[in-house]
């Protein structure tokens with residue numbers, strides 16, 4: 020089969036590699052029907068994720084058809100169409116028993132395209148298939164389902180639920196990439212009174228407005244002042260950090276009111292300053308997190324019922340064989356306007 024292989028920082032190629040085989044009794048081998056690229060794949064290619072060794076097939080967001088299952092797999096069988104999630108769960112360890120699958124101690128967690136070969140390939144081996152893949156209802160198409168492999172559960176769990184968005188809240192979303200946009204979409208489920216998006220890219224501010232942000236500002240347009248104007252000088256109830264830079268984290272802590280919540284979603288490559296000398300008196304709550312994907316079944320049900328419109332996320336489409344071109348378009352998002360790129364077998 021063909022697969023997108025990481026060959027060390029800055030190096031990737033679409034190589035001919037051996038097909039995956041069942042290794043453990045709980046494995047499934049799945050044919051990849053649709054797959055996308057994540058900002059995290061770009062972090063890996065920059066060398067920011069040292070656990071990824073050269074030779075690794077990248078990718079952790081896909082939809083596929085089960086080809087073969089190990090002898091202990093009971094809930095999926097060959098022919099089933101499934102969502103392959105960014106998080107794999109052993110289902111048995113302490114954290115899996117608490118639905119904190121991202122922290123799995125039994126060999127799961129974020130492993131695909133990280134510690135084991137991933138989904139940007141013709142086929143993939145998925146361990147713990149019973150507790151890791153999600154059978155897809157017919158009414159959910161491949162492209163929509165792809166948005167549930169990572170970005171929607173991440174934005175919803177770590178951003179919206181982490182920040183405890185409540186009806187009537189004023190919510191600031193800093194960063195309007197796919198994750199920030201998914202945070203806007205899923206925050207709306209809780210009927211906030213105002214959503215303010217902040218992003219330097221005009222195209223992304225436009226996308227934020229399309230997802231339902233009431234106001235979209237560039238970082239230079241005094242977001243702190245604008246949020247205060249809207250909130251009688253108090254600040255936002257919730258600020259969701261969806262960039263991963265010290266400055267945007269610190270901005271979030273300045274945007275919230277006393278008693279407000281900062282939900283950090285961004286992956287940080289370096290330290291950020293926590294200004295406790297200013298924050299200690301303000302009763303603030305700060306949350307962080309790796310996605311667990313415990314919300315995936317709920318989000319899938321909502322997608323099937325037409326309650327979540329994810330049609331605006333996929334901006335570019337390619338056949339699977341044009342993976343390298345898809346990477347180029349995704350890497351140059353500021354030029355190409357790419358949000359998510361979808362590659363499909365057919």
Ligand SMILES: NC(=O)c1ccc[n+]([C@@H]2O[C@H](COP(=O)([O-])OP(=O)(O)OC[C@H]3O[C@@H](n4cnc5c(N)ncnc54)[C@H](O)[C@@H]3O)[C@@H](O)[C@H]2O)c1
Pocket residue numbers: 057058059169173177193194195196197198199217218219220223238261262263266267283284285286287308309310
């Ligand atoms: N916690 C988790 O489990 C988890 C999972 C997946 C991704 N992430 C992280 O979430 C973050 C967002 O992901 P994404 O795919 O949307 O990334 P992205 O790079 O596509 O989007 C980031 C956005 O931030 C904007 N930005 C840059 N500088 C800014 C500034 N100073 N102020 C405001 N906006 C600014 C960019 O223009 C861009 O639109 C990343 O750090 C990613 O690694 C976290």
Ligand SMILES: [Zn+2]
Pocket residue numbers: 056057058059079080105169170
């Ligand atoms: Zn991802």
Ligand SMILES: [Zn+2]
Pocket residue numbers: 108109110111112113114115116120122123124125126127
């Ligand atoms: Zn586990």
